[in-house]
Amino acid sequence: MITLNHYLVVSGILFALGLAGVIARRNILIIYMCLEMMLSAANLALVAFSRFRLTDGLPDYAAQSLVFFTITVAAAEVAVGLAIIVALFRAKQSVDVESVNKLQG
Amino acid sequence: MPSLLFYLFAALTLGFGLMVVTARNPVTSALSLAMSFVGLAALFLSLDAYFLGIIQILVYAGAVMVLFLFIIMLLDIKEEAGKTPNYIAVGGAVALAAMLALQIIAVATSRTEGKKTMADAALKLEATGAAMEAAKTSLPTITNDLKEGTLPDAKLMGYTLFSRYGFHLQVIGLLLLVGTVGVVVLSKRDKEAAS
Secondary structure, rough: OOEHHHHHHHHHHHHHHHHEEEEEEEEHHHHHHHHHHHHHHHHHHHHHHHHHEEOOOOOOOOHHHHHHHHHHHHHHHHHHHHHHHHHHHHHHOOOEEEOOOOOOO | HHHHHHHHHHHHHHHHHHHHHHHOOHHHHHHHHHHHHHHHHHHHHOOHHHHHHHHHHHHHHHHHHHHHHHHHHHHHOOOOOOOOOOOHHHHHHHHHHHHHHHHHHHHHHHHHHHHHHHOOOOOOHHHHHHHHOOOOOOHHHHHHHHHOOOHHHHHHHHHHHHHOOOOHHHHHHHHHHHHHHHHHHOOOHHHHHOO
């Protein structure tokens, strides 16, 4: 049978994958996608907790509301972040994070 | 049967998640991420969160991924051919991610709470519906749905959002407005610099 642990393990592995991508990749767009993946992993953990910790015999809708807000914030964040990436590309003609080195000593 | 579907969609989510991190071509990454989100939405559905599952597909697999693909094609990003990956960063990333995953798994599986199955946490729809009717709450459609033994997921979600979290919902609306204005300001070409 599927337990709460199964969902938490999937969520944890997905989060770790996203973290690995953020550290290892140099393309800023892919780093951004990995950030989205980490947010989704947290959402999965929240939905799993909401389903397995019932309030009055129903799923905990406070947790699901938090997931709804997280999805909204993530959508706004993607829009602003991609606009910043486009501005960065106009300035540097590259999406490589190592091309952004003006502050390097 | 439900457990088979869980493993199928968990494998879909994690497999395409791995492809996002490893693919050389950004378009492959973006499409893999869309598939990963579809798998995640299926996991949401398996947790009786129908509304969030649909929202996940609409917002993430739909809007967000289209935005990503649009930007990738607008900037005309090529495959990073010939570039060798930074092996120190890759090694560090793999080690750190493996340690984090092991830590999360160790903590999550060490609790007795985590051994609850779906049967242990069965929804009590009819009982809750009867209790709501007895308490004379002014929610006739939700009460009727519960008494009939169906979970009115979207209705309960809407009720929670517009009653307990009404103020938060307005703040989120303001955030989206500020985000929209910010994107327009950021994307506007600087006229003085251009001329």
